[in-house]
Amino acid sequence: MASILSTKILSASQRELLLNANxxxxxxxxxxxxxxPFEIDENFDYYVFTSQNGVNAFLKNKGKSNLTEEKAFCVGEKTKSLLEQNDLKVVEIAKNSLELGQxxxxxxxxxxxxxxxxxxxxQELFDMLIKNNIRYKEVHSYNTHLNYKEYSRVFDGVLFFSPSGVQSFVEENQLNNSWAFCIGETTAVEVKKYTNQVIIANKPTIENVLVQAIKHFRSND
Known part of the structure; x- marks a missing residue:
């Protein structure tokens, strides 16, 4: 039986996936x-969200504006789903910020x-906009704080869901011989600074990261 560390608190249904796989x-x-807190400038054609955090920050401040229709660009299916759940029209979706810029x-x-x-x-998206003289404004809408925690044991697998989650983990821990399971390519780029034992999810969802870990350790039992 493998030992797995998730760098994100899982939902009840996500825990069930691991528990059912023993x-x-x-x-x-x-x-x-x-x-x-921030002001929403209404003088732009589109709103860009590269993560669910940006969407949640927007929704917390939306009540202060007079917006009637928001047309959104976003990165990732989860971000798209959250936007649509809150009646925001998604015009463009991409796998990462570089693709969105392209x-x-x-x-x-x-x-x-x-x-x-x-x-x-x-920086990739901003470099693309600057290079092409495309008008944009950046809203600093949230801060990501790293929660450092040291573990005395080495896990068979560690689940990562963002580059900042990787940075937080390695501040107090080493991957050693652990397998790293990543939600996407951007997270994997950060992980590969510390290990070559990396498996990337087929889809950028928490559930698929869990499935990849379960498949890997089941086949290696």
Whole structure:
């Protein structure tokens, strides 16, 4: 029976996946999100969300504006789902911020964008917009804080859901011979700084990360 560490507290249904597969697991939140107050500038064609955190920050501040229709660009299926659950129209979706920037470059050069980001956001999208002289404004809408926690044991597998979660974990721990299961390519890039034992989810969902871990350890029992 494998030992698994999740760097995110799982939902009841997600825990059931591991329990039904007879996997031992420990869970904690490697990061903490702090939402910030801000004004929503309504003079932009589209709103850009690179994570669910940006969407939640927007929703907390939306009541202060007079918005009647929001047209959104986003990264990831989970972000898209959250937007649509809250009646925001998703115009473009991409796997990562670089791909989103490439889509904007191809089809939306004359449009303007309001981007909701955090303190640890990546630079690729902004470089693409600057390079093509595309009008945008960045809204610093949330902060990601790293929650450091040291473990005295080595886990067979560690589940990672963001680059910042990786950074938090390795501050106090080493991966050693652990397998790292990542929600996507961007997270895997960060993990590969510390280990080559990396498996990336087929879909960027928490559930698929769990499935990959279960499949791996079941086949290696």
């Amino acid at each position: 996997q031992n697991f420990v869970e904690y939140n490697a990061i903490h999100i702090e939402f910030l 889509n904007i470059e191809k089809k939306y050069q004359k449009s303007s964008f309001l981007i909701f980001s955090g303190n640890l956001r990546r």
